[in-house]
Amino acid sequence: MPDSETWTLLRLVRWTTGYFQDHGIESARSEAEILLAHCLGVRRIDLYLNHDKPLTEAELGNFKTLIKRRISREPLAYITGSREFWSLLLAVGPSVLIPRPETECLVEAVLPVLDDPAGKPKRVLDLGTGSGAITIALAHEHPEHRYVAMDRSPAALAIARQNARTHRVDHCINWFCGSWDAALAPDGPRFDLIVSNPPYIRSGDMAALQPEIRLHEPLAALDADQDGLLCLRRIIVSAHDYLRPGGLLALEIGCDQADAVRSIADDVGCYASVRVIKDYSGLDRVFLAHSS
The missing domain is CATH 1.10.8.10 (Ubiquitin-associated (UBA) domain)
Structure with missing residues (x-):
């Protein structure tokens, strides 16, 4: 200069x-x-x-x-310490994935489940909450429901709780540190909605990611083994144990994974009304399935 x-x-x-x-x-x-x-x-x-x-x-x-x-190539969001998601300014740092615009499609897809004004408060589970973006967006729209947000990273949960306090929704969210469903009991109260943006990138594709992602964002929030389905498979296989009959499982997926996740759900045999929603770029992005 x-x-x-x-x-x-x-x-x-x-x-x-x-x-x-x-x-x-x-x-x-x-x-x-x-x-x-x-x-x-x-x-x-x-x-x-x-x-x-x-x-x-x-x-x-x-x-x-x-x-x-x-x-x-440090991401701009890590330098400024924040990223906007669902018109909410969220704190972010190297311990959490930076929220992406396409994940807002996941929020949009599940809002109808929470829109019933005559129903009793619903129970929502967010697996791998990271910065808390999904749960906080849903709670900001519908604070009358009860949310459980889980992440295996204590540092990520600290950021998520900070974001929830900032947007005054911490009172309706319970936080648990654990890997996927490890802290849940199959015989406990069931959920009306389970939502997650899990890792879904193939290990072999990691090296081709932008340096902002590959060098700075938490790889554990991205890498999903050789086929990219490790975490998606685990969630789909186990989620019906925690959903009430008719409850909704909603997952963000990779743009080329629709057939694979449909196949996993079919093999489990406990889901109905399976469908995939495209993101703003016209790519497959959100997998939805109801527990039968």
Whole structure:
């Protein structure tokens, strides 16, 4: 970064945009704006309302540090410490997967289960909650229901609980640390809805992922063995033991896994009304099945 001229906000946005483009960063302009606004503690629009404002040496130094982190392909969400999901700003960090827009399709798909105004409070289980994105989105829409969120990572649960407190839904969520259904009793109260965004990437495909994902996000939340079905299979095989008759199992899946998960569900023989919903890009993304 040249030091010969005064660095105003607009000049710095333009320079950073070009620098990010040269280093293969997608959405370079918006990322430059988000990173600078985060560094200065202002809104993105303020960068343009005060476009000719010069930065102090301390501000420039701090921003240079953030630029170096982004060029090393650290995800923007980890640098800023947050990501928006379902119009809710969630805290994120290296112990949790960064929420993706396509996971909002999973939330949309299950909301009708919770929309019954005349029914009694329903019980919802989120397996592998991570940042809590799915459960918190559902609880934000329907705080009258009762939610159980599980994750095997204590660090992930700490972030999820923080997010739930931020959005004032912690009172309707119970948190458990365990791997999938390990903390559940088959003879306990059954759930109306089980939802999960489990790992579903094939081990052989991990090396081809973007460096932001491969080098920084938790691999345990992504890698699902050689066929990509390890976690999906376990959930589908066991979920009917915890669902009430007619209860819904909803899973995010890989775009090429629809036939495989249908086959697993057919082999279990305890599900009906199996269907797959596409995401905003027209790709298979959400698997739905009712317990028979």
